Amino acid sequence: MPQPPLRSAARYGTRPTMKDVAARAGVGLKTVSRVVNGEPGVTPETERRVQEAIDALGFRRNDSARVLRKGRTASIGLVLEDLADPFYGPLSRSVEEVARAHGALLINGSSAEDPEREQELVLALCARRVDGLVVIPAGDDHRYLEPELKAGVATVFVDRPAGHIDADVVLSDNFGGARDGVAHLIAHGHRRIGFIGDMPRIHTAAERLRGYRAAMEDAGIPVAGSWMSLGVTGPERVRRAAEEMLTGPDPVTAIFAGNNRVTVTVIRVLAGHARRVALVGFDDIELADLLQPGVTVVAQDASDIGRTAAERLFRQLDGTLVTPERIELPTRLITRGSGEIPPAD
Amino acid sequence: MPQPPLRSAARYGTRPTMKDVAARAGVGLKTVSRVVNGEPGVTPETERRVQEAIDALGFRRNDSARVLRKGRTASIGLVLEDLADPFYGPLSRSVEEVARAHGALLINGSSAEDPEREQELVLALCARRVDGLVVIPAGDDHRYLEPELKAGVATVFVDRPAGHIDADVVLSDNFGGARDGVAHLIAHGHRRIGFIGDMPRIHTAAERLRGYRAAMEDAGIPVAGSWMSLGVTGPERVRRAAEEMLTGPDPVTAIFAGNNRVTVTVIRVLAGHARRVALVGFDDIELADLLQPGVTVVAQDASDIGRTAAERLFRQLDGTLVTPERIELPTRLITRGSGEIPPAD
DNA sequence: CCCGAGCCTGACAACGTTGTCCAGGCTCTA
DNA sequence: TAGAGCCTGGACAACGTTGTCAGGCTCGGG
Numbered sequence: 001m002p003q004p005p006l007r008s009a010a011r012y013g014t015r016p017t018m019k020d021v022a023a024r025a026g027v028g029l030k031t032v033s034r035v036v037n038g039e040p041g042v043t044p045e046t047e048r049r050v051q052e053a054i055d056a057l058g059f060r061r062n063d064s065a066r067v068l069r070k071g072r073t074a075s076i077g078l079v080l081e082d083l084a085d086p087f088y089g090p091l092s093r094s095v096e097e098v099a100r101a102h103g104a105l106l107i108n109g110s111s112a113e114d115p116e117r118e119q120e121l122v123l124a125l126c127a128r129r130v131d132g133l134v135v136i137p138a139g140d141d142h143r144y145l146e147p148e149l150k151a152g153v154a155t156v157f158v159d160r161p162a163g164h165i166d167a168d169v170v171l172s173d174n175f176g177g178a179r180d181g182v183a184h185l186i187a188h189g190h191r192r193i194g195f196i197g198d199m200p201r202i203h204t205a206a207e208r209l210r211g212y213r214a215a216m217e218d219a220g221i222p223v224a225g226s227w228m229s230l231g232v233t234g235p236e237r238v239r240r241a242a243e244e245m246l247t248g249p250d251p252v253t254a255i256f257a258g259n260n261r262v263t264v265t266v267i268r269v270l271a272g273h274a275r276r277v278a279l280v281g282f283d284d285i286e287l288a289d290l291l292q293p294g295v296t297v298v299a300q301d302a303s304d305i306g307r308t309a310a311e312r313l314f315r316q317l318d319g320t321l322v323t324p325e326r327i328e329l330p331t332r333l334i335t336r337g338s339g340e341i342p343p344a345d
Numbered sequence: 346m347p348q349p350p351l352r353s354a355a356r357y358g359t360r361p362t363m364k365d366v367a368a369r370a371g372v373g374l375k376t377v378s379r380v381v382n383g384e385p386g387v388t389p390e391t392e393r394r395v396q397e398a399i400d401a402l403g404f405r406r407n408d409s410a411r412v413l414r415k416g417r418t419a420s421i422g423l424v425l426e427d428l429a430d431p432f433y434g435p436l437s438r439s440v441e442e443v444a445r446a447h448g449a450l451l452i453n454g455s456s457a458e459d460p461e462r463e464q465e466l467v468l469a470l471c472a473r474r475v476d477g478l479v480v481i482p483a484g485d486d487h488r489y490l491e492p493e494l495k496a497g498v499a500t501v502f503v504d505r506p507a508g509h510i511d512a513d514v515v516l517s518d519n520f521g522g523a524r525d526g527v528a529h530l531i532a533h534g535h536r537r538i539g540f541i542g543d544m545p546r547i548h549t550a551a552e553r554l555r556g557y558r559a560a561m562e563d564a565g566i567p568v569a570g571s572w573m574s575l576g577v578t579g580p581e582r583v584r585r586a587a588e589e590m591l592t593g594p595d596p597v598t599a600i601f602a603g604n605n606r607v608t609v610t611v612i613r614v615l616a617g618h619a620r621r622v623a624l625v626g627f628d629d630i631e632l633a634d635l636l637q638p639g640v641t642v643v644a645q646d647a648s649d650i651g652r653t654a655a656e657r658l659f660r661q662l663d664g665t666l667v668t669p670e671r672i673e674l675p676t677r678l679i680t681r682g683s684g685e686i687p688p689a690d
Numbered sequence: 691c692c693c694g695a696g697c698c699t700g701a702c703a704a705c706g707t708t709g710t711c712c713a714g715g716c717t718c719t720a
Numbered sequence: 721t722a723g724a725g726c727c728t729g730g731a732c733a734a735c736g737t738t739g740t741c742a743g744g745c746t747c748g749g750g
Contacts, residue, residue, distance in 0.1 A: 015496045017706055028730040033708060041728060058492020063472040064412040065706035068735050073409070075452070075473075083438040084648075086431055086631070093428040096455055105469060107420075107452045110441060124450060127408040128420075147403025151360045267635055286431070287632050290612055303429075362736055373700035378738060386698060410736035413705050 016057040025053040036061050067129060076132040076154075076313060077125035078108040079118060087260060087283060088136075091158070091306035095134055098310035104131065115139025126153060132313045134158055134306075140201065142167070154316035156309045160203035161326065168316070170309040170327045172300040174204050174282075177331030178211025179218075181280040181298040182256050184333060186219045189343050190254040190278060192227065194245040196238060196266065197258025199231040208258050208282055224250055238265040246273060253343040254278035260285050267295065278341040284334065294336025305329060361402040370398035381406055412474065420444075421477040421499075421658060422470035423453040424463060432605060432628060433481075436503070436651035440479055443655035449476065460484025471498060477658045479503055479651075485546065487512070499661035501654045505548035506671065513661070515654040515672045517645040519549050519627075522676030523556025524563075526625040526643040527601050529678060531564045534688050535599040535623060537572065539590040541583060541611065542603025544576040553603050553627055569595055583610040591618060598688040599623035605630050612640065623686040629679065639681025650674060 018032040025032070027046060034042050035050040042050075053059075067073045078095055080088045096106045107125060111118035118138040122145065125133060132154035135142075140163040149155060149165065157169040185193050195212045198205035209230065216223050226248055229241035242265070245252045254277060255270075257263040263281030270277050284299035308327060315321040363377040370377070372395060379387050380395040387395075398404075412418045421444050425433045441451045452470060456463035463483040467490065470478060477499030480487075485508035494500060494510065502514040530538050540557045543550035554575065561568050571593055574586035587610070590597045600615075600622060602608040608626030615622055626642045633640035653672060660666040 019706080022730095029706095030708080030731085031729060034729090037708085043728070046728080058495065060468065060472050060492070062413070062474060062706055064409050064418070064474055065735085066708075067409040068407070068413055068706080068737085069708045071735080083428075083441065084435045086434065089431065089434045090429045093455065096428065096453075100454075105452060105473070106454060107450060108441075109445075109451060110438065123405065127405050128450070129407060129409055147360075147405070150403065264632065267632075271635060285632065287609065287612075287630070287636065290616060290636055291632065292637050364736080367700095374736095375700055375702095375738080376698085379699090382738085388698070391698080407736055410705090411738075413707085413736080414738045416705085 015062070016059045017062070018059070020057060021050065021053045021059050024057060025049045071129075073129050073131055074103055075105040075107055075128070075130050076134065076310075077122070077128075077130040078106055078134045079111055079121050079125070080108065080136045081113055081138060082110050083108075085261075086286065087302050089302075091302040094303040094306035095310040098307055098314065102314050111136075111138040113138045115141075119144055131317055132156070134309050134313060135162075136160065137162060139163065140203075154313050156313045156316070158305060158309045166324045168309075168312055168321075168324045168327075170305055170312065170329070171204075172305065172331050173328045174207035174331075175211040175214070177298040177300070177333075178208035178256070178258075178282060179215045180211075180331070180333055181282065181296075181339070182212050182215035183218070184296070184335070184339055185254045185256065185278055185280055186215060186221070188254075188278065188340055191219075191221050191343070192224075192250065192252045192254070193221075194227045194229070194242075194252035194255040195258065196229045196232060196241050196245075196255065196262050198233065198262075205230070205258055212256055226250060227252055232262070235261075235265045238262050239269055242266050242269040246275070246277065252277070253345060254280070254339075254341075257281040259283055263295065263297070267291065275344050276341050277344065278339055280333075280339040288334075289336055291338075293338045293341065296333070296335045296337065296339025299332045299334050301329065301332075360407070361404045362407070363404070365402060366395065366398045366404050369402060370394045416474075418474050418476055419448055420450040420452055420473070420475050421479065421655075422467070422473075422475040423451055423479045424456055424466050424470070425453065425481045426458055426483065427455050428453075430606075431631065432647050434647075436647040439648040439651035440655040443652055443659065447659050456481075456483040458483045460486075464489055476662055477501070479654050479658060480507075481505065482507060484508065485548075499658050501658045501661070503650060503654045511669045513654075513657055513666075513669045513672075515650055515657065515674070516549070517650065517676050518673045519552035519676075520556040520559070522643040522645070522678075523553035523601070523603075523627060524560045525556075525676070525678055526627065526641075526684070527557050527560035528563070529641070529680070529684055530599045530601065530623055530625055531560060531566070533599075533623065533685055536564075536566050536688070537569075537595065537597045537599070538566075539572045539574070539587075539597035539600040540603065541574045541577060541586050541590075541600065541607050543578065543607075550575070550603060557601055571595060572597055577607075580606075580610045583607050584614055587611050587614040591620070591622065597622070599625075599684075599686075602626040604628055608640065608642070612636065620689050621686050622689065623684055625678075625684040633679075634681055636683075638683045638686065641678070641680045641682065641684025644677045644679050646674065646677075 018029055022029045022032045032050055035047050076099055099106045109121040111121060115138050126148050134156050136159045137157055142162045142165045145165055155167050157167055159171050161169040197209055200206045200209060232238050232241045255266055257266050260283035263285060266279060281297045284297045288295035363374055367374045367377045377395055380392050423440055444451045454466040456466060460483050471493050479501050481504045482502055487507045487510045490510055500512050502512055504516050506514040542554055545551045577583050577586045600611055602611050605628035608630055611624060629642045629644035
């Protein structure tokens with residue numbers, strides 16, 4: 001059933017179009033388009049009439065139609081693991097800031113560490129024809145992105161490299177950071193040092209574990225299997241892992257925590273122990289300086305990572321950048337006390 | 346210059362369309378559409394051929410065109426103040442979770458507390474034809490949204506009510522929470538209680554101030570002007586405000602902090618003072634339980650607020666909800682030590 | 691053997707915008 | 721005063737998809 005065109009703008013749920021504006025202003029369709037886009041070639045008087053009609057009808061340009069016509073959406077997608085994780089807030093924010101500077105909107109979604117969900121999200125963003133993608137990968141195979149890359153969708157991976165495709169990646173020096181953190185404990189006299197980290201299938205976790213092993217090996221310290229706890233997720237399992245390291249045979253005198261969630265849980269565990277155990281964590285945590293003792297951490301700069309990634313993205317879109325690169329940003333050891341506690345025995 | 350249609354899919358930067366897929370599979374355009382959308386009425390054999398062409402070409406449906414045709418975008422917009430603020434991470438996440446459950450994507454942006462930027466963002470989202478909006482308002486006049494509301498854009502305000510328009514709002518009981526927090530300090534013997542908060546033009550800040558005043562009045566305590574510090578933003582100014590309250594004439598024995606950023610700074614200030622000063626903060630902060638003393642707070646549940654708002658949004662879209670409402674969620678006083686310190690003098 | 695029903699399939703218009711191109715009226719100059 | 725050029729405005733197609741509708745095919749029953 002065709003709608004009477006003159007009433008369509010008034011129907012609930014229907015928005016006025018340029019056609020409606022043109023009719024009301026008594027001008028042609030294209031003239032409205034010119035006014036809306038600030039293009040030259042419109043008399044001030046005509047412009048005024050058009051603007052009046054726009055205001056009266058509450059017209060807003062339909063960007064879907066615009067995108068369809070122009071090809072570019074002026075939006076980029078950000079896929080991350082979990083917005084509730086304090087690491088991603090600043091990252092997301094800095095990506096948005098860069099996007100904004102380039103006049104682009106940010107669409108984002110969380111993968112919840114689920115590779116399938118990551119792919120689903122990324123493809124949904126591609127269907128929206130985002131101009132570019134910043135992805136913190138959950139999965140380890142990104143060949144599904146090949147058609148997108150070929151079609152010119154700018155893509156930058158963050159925090160972990162892409163799997164099986166050649167793409168830009170911006171990440172921290174996880175290996176070096178962990179190695180330095182553990183070396184710091186060794187320098188303070190520790191030899192029995194525990195490591196608690198995420199599943200090694202996650203790149204960052206694997207790299208940090210590698211850093212731990214390297215530091216221990218450099219110091220000529222053989223690592224007991226009971227000192228390493230890998231793939232522990234969730235506070236309860238971290239807690240149990242820490243307890244075992246502390247109270248089992250051959251107990252550790254220091255712990256290196258593989259990420260901020262682990263660090264927080266370990267702090268809680270240590271608070272319940274009389275024995276003073278040293279702790280260095282990967283990732284900074286808020287208020288770390290106010291705890292007793294302050295928490296020594298290997299900090300990565302989430303804002304810097306996000307900014308670097310987003311800027312590379314837009315340089316890809318400019319055409320300034322072509323060859324994919326791997327960019328490693330340095331970490332920083334921040335000593336606050338917990339990492340400088342000497343061995344207890 | 347017209348492109349040869351058969352090559353267009355191969356050009357860099359151009360994506361294959363349904364037409365390309367149809368040509369390759371030797372079927373009609375509409376048949377491809379049917380396969381892509383899982384519509385019935387396609388022979389398995391035909392479907393296989395189409396699917397093969399889709400995979401071979403790396404075709405992805407262009408959602409912009411789809412939106413243009415269908416009218417709904419299956420996306421909602423979230424405008425908040427600052428993603429780096431830990432309060433908004435969980436909020437954003439819970440909104441996204443609900444959106445996902447309804448098959449919608451989340452587009453978000455930060456207003457940085459700037460009313461102009463808020464409007465700009467909101468209108469950009471409307472131009473994208475998001476189905477709905479969750480807005481944490483920075484400004485206090487939202488009449489610019491009237492055409493959108495009339496056009497059927499679902500809208501829910503969060504954390505602060507909309508200005509000059511009738512719209513749903515989901516927020517915490519800021520007044521009651523602050524009153525309870527201050528009453529808690531009074532119950533522990535304090536009379537000289539300081540208040541440090543944001544600009545009173547921000548609704549939450551005004552309400553919390555009102556709660557502070559109400560609690561003091563209920564207890565029959567006259568409030569000295571030097572005990573109230575309003576509109577302080579940024580760590581440095583908060584620090585100075587706290588110092589003045591603590592060391593000026595008529596010094597306070599307790600401080601009520603109007604938001605999480607203020608709380609953190611006040612903790613830092615108090616750590617530098619020998620005198621023990623009580624503290625209750627509005628908003629929970631991470632690791633508050635591990636500090637010495639633990640930080641007593643009036644907590645609001647950001648996830649709950651986000652979820653409630655998003656669910657209302659989708660009920661508006663269902664048509665289940667029509668009349669705008671104001672929903673106040675209760676706060677919770679969490680005692681951890683800092684609020685139970687007795688007056689020092 | 692023929693006809694109708696039912697199932698597949700494809701042609702076509704429409705969604706709202708922008709790029710192209712042309713027409714008409716104006717001004718300016720020779 | 722006429723011709724050239726400029727400025728303004730509008731008609732039209734195209735972007736890629738989906739809804740409508742009609743045509744052709746097969747199969748079963750009369």
